[in-house]
Amino acid sequence: MADEDARHEAGEALAAAVGRAAPAEWEWLARAPLPGAFAGAGRRCRGAAGLGPGEAAALRRAGAVAPEAWPLADAARVWLLLARLPLTAPEAAATVRRLFLTGDTAERRAVLRALALLPAPEAHRDLAIEACRTNVQEVFEAIACDNAYPAAFFPEPAFNQMVLKAVFLGAPLGRVVGLEARRNPEMERMARDYASERRAAGRPVPEDLTLITAGATP
Amino acid sequence: MKLFDPHIHMTSRTTDDYQAMRAAGVVAVVEPAFWLGQPRTHVGSFEDYFLSLIGWERFRAGQFGIHHFCTIGLNPKEANNPDLTDGVLALLPQYLEKDGVVAVGEIGFDDATEAEERCFAAQVELARAHDLPILIHTPHRDKKRGTARSLAVVRECRFPEERVLIDHNTEETLPMVLDSGCWAGHSVYPHTKMDEDRMAALVGRYGPERIIVNSAADWGVSDPLKVPKTADAMRAAGIAEADIETVLWRNPVTFFAQSGRLDPAELETPARVDQRRLHEGNSVLRGQAPEVEA
Numbered sequence: 001m002a003d004e005d006a007r008h009e010a011g012e013a014l015a016a017a018v019g020r021a022a023p024a025e026w027e028w029l030a031r032a033p034l035p036g037a038f039a040g041a042g043r044r045c046r047g048a049a050g051l052g053p054g055e056a057a058a059l060r061r062a063g064a065v066a067p068e069a070w071p072l073a074d075a076a077r078v079w080l081l082l083a084r085l086p087l088t089a090p091e092a093a094a095t096v097r098r099l100f101l102t103g104d105t106a107e108r109r110a111v112l113r114a115l116a117l118l119p120a121p122e123a124h125r126d127l128a129i130e131a132c133r134t135n136v137q138e139v140f141e142a143i144a145c146d147n148a149y150p151a152a153f154f155p156e157p158a159f160n161q162m163v164l165k166a167v168f169l170g171a172p173l174g175r176v177v178g179l180e181a182r183r184n185p186e187m188e189r190m191a192r193d194y195a196s197e198r199r200a201a202g203r204p205v206p207e208d209l210t211l212i213t214a215g216a217t218p
Numbered sequence: 219m220k221l222f223d224p225h226i227h228m229t230s231r232t233t234d235d236y237q238a239m240r241a242a243g244v245v246a247v248v249e250p251a252f253w254l255g256q257p258r259t260h261v262g263s264f265e266d267y268f269l270s271l272i273g274w275e276r277f278r279a280g281q282f283g284i285h286h287f288c289t290i291g292l293n294p295k296e297a298n299n300p301d302l303t304d305g306v307l308a309l310l311p312q313y314l315e316k317d318g319v320v321a322v323g324e325i326g327f328d329d330a331t332e333a334e335e336r337c338f339a340a341q342v343e344l345a346r347a348h349d350l351p352i353l354i355h356t357p358h359r360d361k362k363r364g365t366a367r368s369l370a371v372v373r374e375c376r377f378p379e380e381r382v383l384i385d386h387n388t389e390e391t392l393p394m395v396l397d398s399g400c401w402a403g404h405s406v407y408p409h410t411k412m413d414e415d416r417m418a419a420l421v422g423r424y425g426p427e428r429i430i431v432n433s434a435a436d437w438g439v440s441d442p443l444k445v446p447k448t449a450d451a452m453r454a455a456g457i458a459e460a461d462i463e464t465v466l467w468r469n470p471v472t473f474f475a476q477s478g479r480l481d482p483a484e485l486e487t488p489a490r491v492d493q494r495r496l497h498e499g500n501s502v503l504r505g506q507a508p509e510v511e512a
Contacts, residue, residue: 042317104273105277136273
């Protein structure tokens with residue numbers, strides 16, 4: 001994933017975007033202890049992140065997928081994670097886990113969007129897989145859609161479960177990063193079984209399933 | 219008329235209640251953190267409770283078209299458990315920063331002990347630090363003395379009175395609360411505290427300013443439709459529509475908007491009902507067709 005330089009530039013881009021949109025809040029975020037800053041970013045940073053083209057490009061180089069769509073609060077929270085996590089991998093993973101578990105929906109979304117950008121990202125694999133167990137659409141889509149993390153780090157069973165769950169929740173499969181490259185016979189079998197279950201119940205078969213079956217009728 | 223129930227423990231209520239409330243015009247609620255009917259024995263139980271108030275319950279309300287806000291605090295009953303108080307007070311700074319938290323509360327007195335007063339004053343300072351108003355519970359026993367003592371604590375802490383809501387008032391406590399700059403809440407209950415007709419009489423006598431009405435419905439004998447029923451009683455008593463709207467909508471909106479986390483303009487649009495949204499692996503739907511508003 002991202003090297004140290006790309007991560008540094010992404011952090012600078014986010015700091016610039018937040019500092020521009022909310023200068024007073026930026027000062028507060030930079031000083032407050034991490035858990036409070038992470039929670040309080042929501043009410044202090046409202047509206048869209050408004051990243052410039054250069055800033056969005058820096059984020060993409062660091063592993064972000066659709067940063068233009070991020071709200072300002074997400075930009076602030078991803079910046080906090082890039083700038084303020086402990087330096088050792090186990091301590092960083094423990095902090096990220098704690099912020100996720102004690103977060104509301106918006107905080108959880110921001111943690112998941114940050115995962116692919118963090119140093120030693122594999123340390124967060126269990127948390128990312130656990131996050132797929134949520135059924136809050138917003139939290140699930142933050143890990144399953146427009147996120148490079150699962151395709152890069154999930155083992156096959158976890159990736160397959162995430163893809164099938166996306167179908168169940170109506171999360172768009174077209175936004176699952178790396179789906180084509182991670183397709184496998186077991187995933188295809190699960191898709192066909194699901195299609196068969198839907199037909200038996202007299203229910204429509206989601207069109208997205210053809211993305212798993214390479215265009216064939218599932 | 220849109221209605222606001224500014225004190226209701228939805229965690230203890232069913233989806234039928236949510237549907238009935240929405241049908242009766244309730245489009246926003248505040249759920250104060252309180253005790254759960256039996257004492258908690260771990261600090262972690264408080265943390266999971268706070269998380270459910272800012273997460274699961276907020277999501278559940280949204281599925282029925284109701285805006286959900288909450289207050290976070292250590293309640294006076296459990297402030298008497300020395301194994302819990304320091305741990306719970308230490309959790310609060312993080313949770314008082316969350317988006318849907320519109321006050322510190324319920325805090326105040328239950329048995330009027332020293333431990334209760336210590337936690338009360340500590341949480342007044344937390345409200346100041348996090349720029350939040352305060353919701354104060356007044357005791358069932360020795361209510362007049364408890365209410366006077368609560369007002370005294372607010373004054374001793376020099377906390378701005380217009381940012382304080384003193385709850386569960388009766389005919390005997392309302393005048394002293396109105397004489398202060400605090401707001402006066404009333405819990406309309408089937409048998410205890412306040413009822414709809416007495417509430418209408420109080421608004422008739424004192425006018426609508428700084429008066430707030432809630433159902434305080436929880437896990438006991440209580441009624442989540444007491445706010446709409448009080449609207450009916452006030453109408454029957456000849457209270458002007460504008461005054462009813464002030465008491466049952468504008469006052470709670472104005473009070474909690476002081477938190478900066480409740481946008482009155484946003485409340486003008488009811489939360490969109492979309493039961494396709496799920497939460498933490500559990501949908502509140504059990505096989506029925508989801509209701510989705512266009």
